[in-house]
Every structure is written in C-alpha cells, then in structure tokens.
Amino acid sequence: MERNDWHARVWRGTAASIARAVLPTGFDELDRALPGGGWPLGAITEILVDGYGIGELGLLMPGLSALTKADSAKPRKWIAWVAPPFIPYAPALQQHGVDVGRQLMIHPTPGSKNRLWAIEQVVRSGSSAGVLAWVAAADDVMLRRLQLAAEDQACWIVLFRPTDVRQQRTPAALRIRLSQTPASTRVEILKCRGGRPGVVDVAGFGRVIPAAVQASRS
Amino acid sequence: MARVLQSLELFAPSPREALRERRPVQRRAQLWLAVALPSLALECLAAAESAPLTSSSTAGVPARVAVELDRGQPRVVAANSAAAAAGIAAGAKLSTALALAASLQVLEREPPRERECLESLAAWAETLTSMVSVEPPDSLLLEVGGSLRLFGSLAAIKAALRDELARRYRDFRFCAAPTATAALWLARAAGDDVTDWRQLPGSLAPLPLAATRWPAEVQSLLHELGLRTVGDCARLPRDGFARRVGRAYLLELDRAFGRSADLRAGFSAPRAWGSRVELGEESVDNAIFVEAVEHLLEELCGELGTRQAAIDGFELAFEHLHRPATVESFDLREPTFERERLLALVEDRLERCRLPVPAVAVRLRSTVFRPAVHKGVDLFDAKPVEEGTRALLERLQGRFGSSAVYGLDAVAEHRPERAWAKRRDGERRACRESGEGNDARGRAMQGAVSEWTRREARPLWLLQKPVPIEFRTDSLKLVSGPERIESGWWDEQDVGRDYYTAENARGQRLWIFRDHRTRAWFLHGLFG
Numbered sequence: 218m219e220r221n222d223w224h225a226r227v228w229r230g231t232a233a234s235i236a237r238a239v240l241p242t243g244f245d246e247l248d249r250a251l252p253g254g255g256w257p258l259g260a261i262t263e264i265l266v267d268g269y270g271i272g273e274l275g276l277l278m279p280g281l282s283a284l285t286k287a288d289s290a291k292p293r294k295w296i297a298w299v300a301p302p303f304i305p306y307a308p309a310l311q312q313h314g315v316d317v318g319r320q321l322m323i324h325p326t327p328g329s330k331n332r333l334w335a336i337e338q339v340v341r342s343g344s345s346a347g348v349l350a351w352v353a354a355a356d357d358v359m360l361r362r363l364q365l366a367a368e369d370q371a372c373w374i375v376l377f378r379p380t381d382v383r384q385q386r387t388p389a390a391l392r393i394r395l396s397q398t399p400a401s402t403r404v405e406i407l408k409c410r411g412g413r414p415g416v417v418d419v420a421g422f423g424r425v426i427p428a429a430v431q432a433s434r435s
Numbered sequence: 436m437a438r439v440l441q442s443l444e445l446f447a448p449s450p451r452e453a454l455r456e457r458r459p460v461q462r463r464a465q466l467w468l469a470v471a472l473p474s475l476a477l478e479c480l481a482a483a484e485s486a487p488l489t490s491s492s493t494a495g496v497p498a499r500v501a502v503e504l505d506r507g508q509p510r511v512v513a514a515n516s517a518a519a520a521a522g523i524a525a526g527a528k529l530s531t532a533l534a535l536a537a538s539l540q541v542l543e544r545e546p547p548r549e550r551e552c553l554e555s556l557a558a559w560a561e562t563l564t565s566m567v568s569v570e571p572p573d574s575l576l577l578e579v580g581g582s583l584r585l586f587g588s589l590a591a592i593k594a595a596l597r598d599e600l601a602r603r604y605r606d607f608r609f610c611a612a613p614t615a616t617a618a619l620w621l622a623r624a625a626g627d628d629v630t631d632w633r634q635l636p637g638s639l640a641p642l643p644l645a646a647t648r649w650p651a652e653v654q655s656l657l658h659e660l661g662l663r664t665v666g667d668c669a670r671l672p673r674d675g676f677a678r679r680v681g682r683a684y685l686l687e688l689d690r691a692f693g694r695s696a697d698l699r700a701g702f703s704a705p706r707a708w709g710s711r712v713e714l715g716e717e718s719v720d721n722a723i724f725v726e727a728v729e730h731l732l733e734e735l736c737g738e739l740g741t742r743q744a745a746i747d748g749f750e751l752a753f754e755h756l757h758r759p760a761t762v763e764s765f766d767l768r769e770p771t772f773e774r775e776r777l778l779a780l781v782e783d784r785l786e787r788c789r790l791p792v793p794a795v796a797v798r799l800r801s802t803v804f805r806p807a808v809h810k811g812v813d814l815f816d817a818k819p820v821e822e823g824t825r826a827l828l829e830r831l832q833g834r835f836g837s838s839a840v841y842g843l844d845a846v847a848e849h850r851p852e853r854a855w856a857k858r859r860d861g862e863r864r865a866c867r868e869s870g871e872g873n874d875a876r877g878r879a880m881q882g883a884v885s886e887w888t889r890r891e892a893r894p895l896w897l898l899q900k901p902v903p904i905e906f907r908t909d910s911l912k913l914v915s916g917p918e919r920i921e922s923g924w925w926d927e928q929d930v931g932r933d934y935y936t937a938e939n940a941r942g943q944r945l946w947i948f949r950d951h952r953t954r955a956w957f958l959h960g961l962f963g
Contacts, residue, residue: 269896270894270943270944270945270961270963271941271943271963272944274896274963275895275962275963278895303897303898303899303960303961304855304896304898304899306893306894306895306897306960307843307846307856309893309897310845317843317845318842318843318858321840321842322841322842322857323831324835325834325835326835331835334834335831335835338830338831339827344824345827396942397941397942398942399942
C-alpha cells in the first residue's frame with residue numbers, strides 16, 4: 218500500500234466533527250480560516266506580537282463587544298485584563314461597542330508567576346467570560362493548567378506573548394502571529410486545533426480613513 | 436349634694452372599667468432577676484482609676500462623689516461610703532456636698548462608661564440565662580425562670596451572681612420577681628424576693644414611689660395627692676389615674692403587677708472568637724501552618740455556624756520563641772462564614788509571607804461576629820457570578836494590594852487623560868449620581884461631549900502620561916488630524932493641543948499631539 222493512500226484513509230477530526238463553542242471574530246476572512254468560524258472559547262488563544270499599536274487589540278474588539286453584550290438570560294461576566302502594558306482607554310472601548318463597566322484591570326506584582334496565578338484565579342472564579350493577559354514567560358505545565366481551567370469555565374483566555382516564543386510548545390488551541398503590512402494586519406495562524414495553519418490579511422479594522430492632513434508648519 | 440361629692444372624688448371609677456377587673460395574664464412561669472447598681476456612676480469611674488475595688492478595707496478610701504449637671508447645677512448622683520458617712524446623699528447639690536466634706540473628690544459622670552460596664556456585666560450574665568436585658572442607667576434584667584432547672588435553684592443562680600457582682604462592684608442589689616418591672620422596683624428599693632404571683636401585689640404595695648423612677652413632676656403630683664407608695668397608686672380607679680397622671684404610668688403599674696405583657700429588649704454580647712494551636716516543634720513549614728490554620732478555621736466556622744454569624748476579618752499571629760509574634764491580618768470584602776474562602780485567603784498569604792524565625796504556635800482572632808446573611812443560591816448554578824467576583828477580588832487584592840485591581844469608567848470630559856476613570860466598587864454609583872443628578876444642562880453637556888468623542892478617533896491604548904517625542908517627517912507619517920482640544924481653563928489644568936494619528940516605520944499607529952504653548956510634540960496613545 219502506498220503511504221499516501223494510507224494517510225488519506227485515516228480519519229482525522231475536522232472542524233465539522235468537533236462541536237466547539239466559538240466566538241465570531243467579526244472579520245469574515247479570519248472567521249473562514251478558523252475552525253468553527255471564530256475564536257475558540259473555553260481555550261487559550263496565543264497572540265504573538267512584537268510591540269504595540271499594530272491593531273492587536275482592535276482585532277479582538279468585535280469579539281469582546283459580543284462577549285460583554287447584555288444578555289438577560291445569563292449573568293453578565295467580566296473581561297479581565299491582566300498586566301496590560303498601557304491604559305485600556307475607556308472612550309475607545311466604547312467606540313468599539315465594548316461595555317466599559319465590565320472590564321476588570323488587574324496589575325499583579327512583577328513576575329510571570331504572579332501573572333499566571335492571577336489568570337488562573339480569574340478563570341477559576343467563574344465570573345469572567347474572557348481574560349486578556351500579557352505574559353512573556355510561561356512554562357508548559359502552567360499553560361496546561363490554564364487550558365484545563367478555561368475548558369472548565371468556558372472562558373476565553375487570550376495571551377499576548379512576544380514572537381520569540383514561537384518555537385516553544387504550547388497547549389493553546391490557537392496560536393497566531395500578528396504583523397503589520399502596509400494595507401492591513403497580517404494574521405499568521407501558526408497552530409490551530411482542528412484547523413490548518415495559514416495566513417490571513419485582515420484589513421479595515423480600527424484603520425483611520427486618511428483625512429486631510431494639515432500639520433501646522435509654523 | 437351628691438353631685439358635689441362626686442366631683443370631689445378625684446378618681447371616679449367608670450362603670451366599664453370597674454366591671455373589667457384585670458386579671459394577671461397566664462403565661463409560662465417567668466422569673467426575673469433585677470440587678471441594681473446604685474453607685475455605678477461613681478464605681479465605673481473609680482474602677483477606671485485603678486482603685487482596688489477588691490480590697491476589703493474601705494477606711495483608706497477618700498470621700499468621692501460623681502456629679503452631673505442638672506439644670507445648670509452640679510448635683511451628686513452617687514456617693515461612696517466615705518462620702519455617705521459625711522452625710523452626702525445622691526441628689527445633693529455639689530456646694531452642699533463640699534460644705535459637708537472639704538476633701539471631697541469630685542468626678543464627672545460619664546454615661547458611656549456606665550453603659551460599657553453594664554454591657555460587660557450583661558455579657559457575663561449570659562452565662563446564667565439567654566435572656567439578658569440592659570436597663571440604663573444602672574440596672575440589668577435577667578430572665579432566670581428558664582435556667583432554674585439547669586442551676587437547681589434560684590439560690591444557686593443568686594450565689595453565682597453575687598460572687599461576680601462582688602468582684603466588680605461594692606454597691607449592688609438584686610431581687611427576683613415574676614415580672615421584670617416588679618423585679619426592678621424591688622431591687623431599687625432593696626425589697627425581698629417574690630417568687631409567687633400571689634405575693635406580688637402585697638410585696639409591691641409598700642414600695643416608695645421613688646422606686647418607680649418616674650419623673651420628678653409625676654412623683655410630686657402623686658405626693659401632693661397624698662400618695663406615697665406603689666400600693667396607693669394601684670388602689671386608684673384606673674381611668675382616673677390614666678387621665679390625671681398619664682396612661683404610660685398606668686401601663687407601667689400593669690406591667691409591674693403582671694396585668695400587661697412586659698417586653699424587654701434582649702441583649703446579646705458582641706462576640707469575637709480566638710483560639711491558639713501549639714505547633715509540635717518550631718517550624719517555618721507552610722504545610723504545618725496550613726494544617727494548624729485549617730484546624731482553627733474548622734473551629735471558628737463551627738462557632739459561626741451555631742451562632743448564625745459571619746465575620747468580616749481576622750488576624751493570624753505566629754508566635755515565636757524570643758520575639759514578638761508576626762501578625763498577618765485579613766480583611767474580607769464582605770462578611771463570610773465559609774471555611775473554604777477563609778482558608779484560600781490564608782493559603783495565598785502563606786505562599787508569599789516568610790517568617791523571620793520559626794514559629795511555635797499559631798493564634799487566630801476574628802473580628803466581632805455579625806449576623807450572617809444567607810443568600811438564596813440557584814440550584815443549578817452552584818457558583819453565582821457575583822459570589823465568584825467577590826471571592827476573586829478578595830484574593831487578587833489580598834495578594835497584590837487593593838490598588839492593583841479596579842474597573843473602568845468613561846467620563847464625559849474633553850481632556851483625553853480625564854476621559855476615563857478607575858472604578859473601585861461602590862464608586863460608580865456615586866460618580867454617576869454626581870454627574871447626572873444635577874440638571875438638564877449638565878446632562879445635555881454630557882451628551883454633547885460623548886457624542887463628540889464618539890466621532891473622533893480614540894486609541895485603545897492610552898499612555899499613563901504623554902511622552903515627549905521628536906517629530907520628524909521621515910520617521911512619522913501623519914495619517915489624520917488635527918483634532919483641536921482646548922479645555923480645562925476653569926480648573927487651571929487647561930490643555931491646548933492638536934491631536935494627530937501618525938504611523939511610524941514599524942507600522943505602529945500612534946496618537947500624538949502638539950502642545951499649543953510649547954510647540955513640542957508628545958505621544959499620548961497607541962491604536963492597539
């Protein structure tokens with residue numbers, strides 16, 4: 218038997234075969250590339266990005282907006298921000314339709330251990346729908362614990378990490394890398410449970426339509 | 436003629452009242468023990484002055500009185516035995532008292548301290564009965580009818596009470612009666628115990644009116660009418676007495692004689708809980724501490740459970756051999772009685788705290804118990820979100836400090852750095868009320884500001900403080916702007932800035948501004 222034939226006949230779980238809760242990203246081209254059509258809920262999403270201000274938050278805004286939407290059937294949960302590098306600016310969050318009143322800022326004392334501890338507490342408390350955390354170093358064991366906690370509580374964990382961790386193993390359901398191209402933000406899907414790696418260019422979010430620039434020259 | 440005679444009769448009985456002779460209400464046999472402390476006003480002050488009350492000799496004690504201003508005039512409210520020997524009695528003017536005893540020590544009365552003394556005695560008295568009532572200014576009531584079987588007899592209860600009173604005070608009296616009011620009156624008048632309902636009217640009758648502590652004008656009115664004792668009053672027709680003297684006093688008579696229910700406010704001592712666990716040997720091992728604390732919390736929560744109480748904080752002290760204990764205190768965001776929650780807090784703290792030297796014992800002391808509030812829990816949602824949030828905030832703030840965790844608020848304000856605010860719990864409402872409650876103009880203004888900020892580009896990241904940058908057209912490309920923001924002239928923190936969105940070579944989009952005054956450029960945010 219030829220090897221290729223054998224390979225093709227092995228049943229592999231695909232997006233359709235695993236019913237998994239997802240959160241539409243709000244960007245069609247990205248939704249199409251992700252299994253189930255959105256961010257995986259109850260799991261870790263790792264976003265590898267160097268530097269800030271290339272749309273790394275803007276990419277999440279439609280999702281956060283949907284997560285914080287008032288739903289009378291369910292109690293409203295928090296979005297926790299663990300160790301954000303700057304101030305998440307409330308007026309801008311409002312512009313993106315995110316409920317400012319459900320954002321919880323947490324500034325742990327320095328050390329990635331403290332940050333991971335805080336994330337775990339947030340997830341295990343069952344009071345938060347999502348966690349955005351900025352974590353450079355994290356060991357596999359700890360991440361695995363977080364992944365399990367996220368599954369338990371159906372919580373969306375987003376870890377922002379530097380791109381140099383891309384060689385490290387990860388239990389995350391999704392690992393993407395962000396970079397800036399002249400016209401768009403490039404999303405490289407590095408690892409994706411139940412899906413395939415790929416590259417998506419997401420354009421037109423948070424982009425300011427260039428208006429007449431009149432820098433005062435005086 | 437008959438008509439004149441009738442009008443001379445002060446308290447003509449109405450036919451209706453005369454027919455309805457009130458009978459004592461039958462109920463569970465109650466027996467009230469009243470404690471009167473006639474010199475409490477003085478003794479509570481003397482006790483604080485560390486006068487050795489327990490020493491038996493009274494000879495060396497100087498004459499001492501407690502005084503109170505009565506209509507601008509200082510009057511003696513209590514005198515010790517030396518002063519009494521000099522002829523000073525309660526009610527005397529201070530000038531009179533000083534004339535009688537030149538070396539008199541005069542102390543000003545302090546009602547809060549009297550109250551404290553009474554409450555401390557009441558807390559002790561809870562060992563005799565569950566029903567203790569504090570009767571300011573100087574009395575205590577214990578319902579001992581239910582404790583008779585436990586102690587065997589009234590005499591046993593009285594003996595216990597006498598021992599404790601003697602330890603605390605010199606001047607005390609106590610007396611038992613089937614009604615609370617009767618017991619109080621009898622105790623004040625140093626009467627004898629009454630344990631039988633049938634003897635009650637006979638025992639109350641000879642009591643002087645002073646024992647009732649009715650206001651002076653009431654007493655002098657009765658005195659003018661030729662009434663000297665409680666019995667004199669009780670013999671009068673009821674409606675006449677009510678009309679002439681007051682219904683309240685008739686009611687009090689009824690209560691004393693057991694013709695009307697006599698309800699007293701129960702006293703319950705505020706409790707805290709403390710205990711200590713010896714460690715087998717000196718230790719710095721967290722596992723051993725956790726075990727000890729688990730044991731302590733088990734006991735504490737058992738106590739809280741039986742008392743339906745909760746605590747809002749506690750203190751852990753690690754005792755060392757040759758130095759003061761290391762104390763860790765824990766403040767809870769909301770009272771709790773849950774062991775798991777308390778234990779989680781301790782474990783978090785222990786994980787981080789390092790003891791300077793090994794500990795030999797662990798001591799736990801709770802704050803004062805408060806009534807527990809049991810919230811309804813949804814059967815299917817084992818952990819309500821609010822519950823989870825509270826516990827989460829508690830743990831996070833316990834570990835990182837209370838300023839490390841906060842919420843966000845958008846503020847209708849033109850100055851970008853003031854358009855957001857940190858929100859700690861409870862503040863949101865206050866802030867909203869102050870912002871919206873004012874007037875229609877304020878609301879319209881807020882609406883306008885938010886409308887305006889909605890239109891303009893705002894970055895998702897704001898820098899803590901604007902950072903000075905060097906603006907070079909080759910490194911920064913202006914994408915949009917300017918947006919002029921001039922505001923804040925009224926509070927002298929005014930800003931005059933032109934904001935632009937710029938992009939640098941790395942593709943980062945920046946929110947920068949040029950200051951109108953200094954013409955310098957600053958970075959204020961990032962379009963994350």
